[in-house]
Every structure is written in structure tokens, then in C-alpha cells.
Amino acid sequence: MEPTGLAAAGLLGGLNYSTMLGRCLSVGDEFALPFSILKITFFLGWFYLCLYSVKRSDASGLISNTYRSYFNLAALAIGPLALIVLFIADTIRRLSEGDLDIRDVPRYVMDSIVGHRKPKRRVVHNAPAIELMDTTGRVFADVYSRQIRSRSHEYETQIRTEKMTLDAIQSRASDILIDPKGDSHYAVRFRVDGFLREYDVLPAQKAQPIINSLKAISGMDIAEKRRPQDGAFMARLPEGQVYFRMASSGVLGGEKLAIRILDQTKGPMKPSEIGFSPEQIKLLKQIVEQPSGMVLVCGPTGSGKTTTLYGLLQTVDFAQRNVITIEDPIEHVIANLSQIEINTRAGVTFASALRSVLRQDPDVICIGEIRDSETAQIALQAAQTGHLVMATMHSSSNMAAIVRLMDLGVRPLLIASALKVIISQRLIRRLCPYCKGPATLSQSQVEYCERSHLDAKLLLEAHGCGHCAGTGYYGRTALMDVMYMDDALRQMLCNQTISAGELKEKGDQQFYATLRKIGMQKVIEGQTCLKEIKRVTSQL
Numbered sequence: 114m115e116p117t118g119l120a121a122a123g124l125l126g127g128l129n130y131s132t133m134l135g136r137c138l139s140v141g142d143e144f145a146l147p148f149s150i151l152k153i154t155f156f157l158g159w160f161y162l163c164l165y166s167v168k169r170s171d172a173s174g175l176i177s178n179t180y181r182s183y184f185n186l187a188a189l190a191i192g193p194l195a196l197i198v199l200f201i202a203d204t205i206r207r208l209s210e211g212d213l214d215i216r217d218v219p220r221y222v223m224d225s226i227v228g229h230r231k232p233k234r235r236v237v238h239n240a241p242a243i244e245l246m247d248t249t250g251r252v253f254a255d256v257y258s259r260q261i262r263s264r265s266h267e268y269e270t271q272i273r274t275e276k277m278t279l280d281a282i283q284s285r286a287s288d289i290l291i292d293p294k295g296d297s298h299y300a301v302r303f304r305v306d307g308f309l310r311e312y313d314v315l316p317a318q319k320a321q322p323i324i325n326s327l328k329a330i331s332g333m334d335i336a337e338k339r340r341p342q343d344g345a346f347m348a349r350l351p352e353g354q355v356y357f358r359m360a361s362s363g364v365l366g367g368e369k370l371a372i373r374i375l376d377q378t379k380g381p382m383k384p385s386e387i388g389f390s391p392e393q394i395k396l397l398k399q400i401v402e403q404p405s406g407m408v409l410v411c412g413p414t415g416s417g418k419t420t421t422l423y424g425l426l427q428t429v430d431f432a433q434r435n436v437i438t439i440e441d442p443i444e445h446v447i448a449n450l451s452q453i454e455i456n457t458r459a460g461v462t463f464a465s466a467l468r469s470v471l472r473q474d475p476d477v478i479c480i481g482e483i484r485d486s487e488t489a490q491i492a493l494q495a496a497q498t499g500h501l502v503m504a505t506m507h508s509s510s511n512m513a514a515i516v517r518l519m520d521l522g523v524r525p526l527l528i529a530s531a532l533k534v535i536i537s538q539r540l541i542r543r544l545c546p547y548c549k550g551p552a553t554l555s556q557s558q559v560e561y562c563e564r565s566h567l568d569a570k571l572l573l574e575a576h577g578c579g580h581c582a583g584t585g586y587y588g589r590t591a592l593m594d595v596m597y598m599d600d601a602l603r604q605m606l607c608n609q610t611i612s613a614g615e616l617k618e619k620g621d622q623q624f625y626a627t628l629r630k631i632g633m634q635k636v637i638e639g640q641t642c643l644k645e646i647k648r649v650t651s652q653l
């Protein structure tokens with residue numbers, strides 16, 4: 114029975130019962146009870162209301178997690194009074210944030226008094242084929258309805274949120290961004306093939322419940338709108354599970370959400386699918402079979418370094434070697450290897466994880482990213498002392514990677530002895546196979562083709578169709594420069610005959626020349642267009 118009802122029934126029942134008992138027992142004073150039933154019933158009713166206040170404060174999005182235990186203590190002490198204060202404040206907040214319509218207030222009050230009914234999921238034939246849940250597996254409706262109690266909008270919010278996430282997955286997006294536009298509207302954008310696409314523009318009263326629901330399901334405090342928070346949730350689809358990592362922060366005009374999509378339904382790509390040439394794959398297989406040394410994958414953010422790292426991992430024999438990865442975040446779950454996820458709040462950093470991994474007798478160590486000097490030092494020392502280390506690092510070219518390692522305090526001698534291969538890469542978009550056709554070239558492009566002895570008739574371009582959302586591009590491939598550390602390079606590093614600045618500049622020039630060469634091959638093969646090569650190499 115619900116508290117208010119119980120209290121009333123308890124009081125009334127207690128009164129009747131005690132009167133009745135009193136009558137029955139009025140035969141003689143020796144039968145009078147030593148306590149008042151009325152007082153005990155009142156006391157039990159009050160105690161129940163105290164406990165119920167604590168339960169309600171737990172479900173309320175109004176109290177931030179920091180102050181929840183204090184409020185619970187207060188609720189235990191003052192009981193129903195805390196409940197009334199909480200209820201009024203909660204109603205005002207929901208009204209101001211658009212979670213509750215003024216017309217729904219009487220029904221909301223009734224619902225709160227009579228009891229909290231679990232929302233029933235209506236059967237809708239066009240409901241998205243996706244089920245959102247928090248990381249512990251609790252479904253959307255359960256998590257969200259504990260925090261938001263406006264029945265009329267709850268189901269619509271669920272459908273909108275589900276549709277948005279499903280559309281993002283189906284359009285191959287890597288990220289979903291929700292930002293306030295400054296005119297009481299929010300823009301929802303997807304990042305597809307590295308480029309942002311506008312998906313929808315929503316008025317604040319429709320966007321806010323979506324933001325709140327995503328925050329609730331990610332385990333965030335929905336009352337906290339300014340302080341940056343991060344969380345995670347997942348989705349179940351007929352094809353498998355998809356994980357989402359979300360970060361929120363207060364910005365001018367509202368809240369901003371950035372959601373990273375980690376699609377587990379597609380396995381990691383093989384080296385041949387990423388863009389390596391057959392010769393490069395042969396060389397990499399030889400390196401990966403060696404017991405020690407380091408393979409470094411370089412490039413700017415979003416250049417597909419992690420995909421390449423996963424591709425390289427695929428060539429390792431997991432049955433014969435103890436493979437441990439340290440990642441931030443884990444993008445693909447791979448059977449037969451140990452994967453460690455970075456969690457700075459729990460003290461698991463790349464450096465600390467790497468130190469603990471070295472005590473577990475690893476053969477192959479895979480490091481998500483070398484960011485600091487400690488990780489760089491330990492990784493290269495491990496590569497020198499009988500471990501195969503694969504890692505990624507942020508740098509513009511192969512030579513720039515060597516310079517960066519030196520900047521991080523690694524001795525050139527250690528680099529020369531431990532580093533085996535450096536791979537630098539950039540991603541280019543592939544032409545949409547459904548709408549590509551012969552290219553119309555500008556005068557400068559025709560001249561360029563003549564200069565480079567290229568047959569202009571081979572060049573293709575795409576005009577955009579339904580499959581590629583009008584962009585003309587569908588999927589990406591990598592341009593890679595694989596550099597093997599040879600004796601000449603080792604000699605140069607050990608003798609330090611060249612300055613770091615010179616090394617980087619020379620390396621960058623060489624790198625872009627190589628990229629152009631590989632890129633032009635892909636243009637001739639009809640995989641991409643001149644514009645993409647120009648964008649990536651910033652020349653032509």
C-alpha cells in the first residue's frame with residue numbers, strides 16, 4: 114500500500130481497533146493494555162514515511178550525488194516534511210526544464226500520491242529496432258522513469274532517443290554531437306567518414322528531455338548541467354551490441370554532449386582492408402613474427418591509427434603468444450587476449466598499466482597511445498628487452514615521430530636499438546560506388562595530369578546519391594608510409610649528425626611526397642578523386 118494511504122488507513126484503522134478493543138476489554142481494568150495502539154500505529158506510519166522519503170530522494174534527479182547522503186539523513190529525521198519539500202521543488206524544476214507540462218501537473222500530483230506506475234511500452238509497429246540500456250543492462254524505461262516522471266513525454270523521448278542512436282549507427286557515424294545553437298535550438302550532428310553532417314535541429318524543449326535521458330542512462334547526474342561529466346551506455350541490436358562513451362559539459366547557451374560510438378557488431382579490419390599494399394603486409398608480418406622490437410603507428414587525431422593497430426594485432430598468433438593490450442577506450446573486444454581499459458579516476462594510466470603488464474610475462478604488448486615521457490621510456494625499454502611492442506603516437510610523419518620520442522626524453526641510442534618500423538598514415542574518403550563516374554577536370558587538373566603523364570580519362574568523381582547522403586563518398590581507406598629502421602638511419606640517430614628541426618622538416622617533405630605517390634595510385638584505380646589527395650597532402 115502507498116504511504117499516504119497507509120498512514121490514513123493506519124490511523125483510522127488504529128482508532129477503530131483501539132475503540133473496539135477498549136470496549137471488549139472494559140470488563141475489568143486488569144485487562145487494559147500497557148501501550149496505546151493509536152500511538153504505535155502513528156509511530157509506525159511516520160517511520161514508514163521517513164523511509165519512503167529516503168527512497169524518493171534516491172530517485173529524484175534534483176539532489177546531486179554529492180549531497181544525497183546528507184539529504185537521506187535529513188529525510189530520516191524529518192520524514193514527510195522532507196518529502197513535501199522535495200516534491201514541490203521537483204515539480205518546479207520539471208516545469209522550468211520542460212520535462213513537465215503545466216497541464217500535466219494535476220496528473221503528476223495524483224501519480225505521486227497514488228503511486229509510481231511503471232510505464233508500459235506501447236506496441237508501435239514503427240518503433241526503432243534498438244534497445245538502449247545502461248552498462249549494467251537495465252533497460253532505458255527503467256533507468257529513465259526513475260528520474261523523469263512526466264508520463265506524457267516519456268515514451269516520445271524514448272522513441273526519439275532510440276531513433277537518433279539507430280540512425281547514427283546505420284549511417285556509419287563514429288560520433289554524435291548535440292550542441293546548443295544559441296537560439297533556443299539544439300543541433301544534432303553525426304560524424305561520418307571524418308566529416309560532420311547535420312542530422313536534426315530540435316527546439317530546446319524537445320532536445321532537453323533527450324539530453325536528460327542520455328545522461329540518466331549513462332549514469333550521469335542529470336541535475337548537474339555545468340560541470341563536465343562522462344559516462345557510458347550500450348544498445349542491443351539484432352546484429353549485436355554497440356557501446357557508447359559520452360561526455361557532457363556546460364557551454365554558453367546550454368549543455369553539449371559528445372557521444373563516441375564503439376560498434377562491436379563489426380569486427381576489426383584486416384590489414385588488406387585498411388589500405389596496406391601486399392608488399393607492406395609482407396614486411397609487417399615479418400616484423401610481427403619477431404620476438405622483440407617496437408612498431409609505431411603515427412598520425413594526427415582521427416587518422417585511423419587505432420584501426421591499423423587492431424589490423425596488426427590480427428596478424429599475431431594469440432595461441433602461441435601472451436598478448437596484452439592497454440586501450441582508451443577498448444574499441445573492439447577480441448577473444449583470446451587480455452585487454453585493459455584506461456581509467457584515470459581509478460588510477461589506471463598508460464604508464465601504471467604498462468608497469469603492471471610487464472610483471473605478467475607478456476610476449477606482445479599493445480599500447481593505445483604513447484602520450485607521456487614515462488610511457489615512452491617503459492615501452493621502448495620493454496621493446497629492447499624481449500617484448501614485441503605495438504603502439505600509436507601523435508605525430509605528423511615518420512621522422513617527426515623520432516623527434517617526438519626524443520622530446521619525450523628517450524635517448525637516441527634506445528630509439529635506434531628498439532624501434533623497428535614506423536607507419537605514418539592519413540585517411541582519404543572512397544568514392545561512392547553507386548554514383549561515381551568520369552570526372553570533369555579543371556584546367557589546372559588537366560595540366561597536372563599532362564605533367565605527371567596521367568590519362569585524364571581514368572579519373573573518376575562522384576556526384577552524390579541516396580547511399581552516400583549526397584556527399585559522393587562512402588567509407589575510407591588509408592594512405593600509409595611504412596619506414597623500416599635501417600642501418601643508415603640508426604647511424605644517423607646515434608651520431609646525431611642532423612638537428613631535430615632539420616630531421617622533422619625533411620621527414621615531412623618526404624612523407625607528403627610518398628603520400629601523393631600512393632594517393633595517385635588510388636586515384637588511377639578509381640578508389641578516390643584528386644580533390645581528396647589534395648585535401649590530405651595540402652598540395653597539388
Ligand SMILES: [Zn+2]
Nearest residue numbers: 545548578581
Ligand atoms: Zn553515392
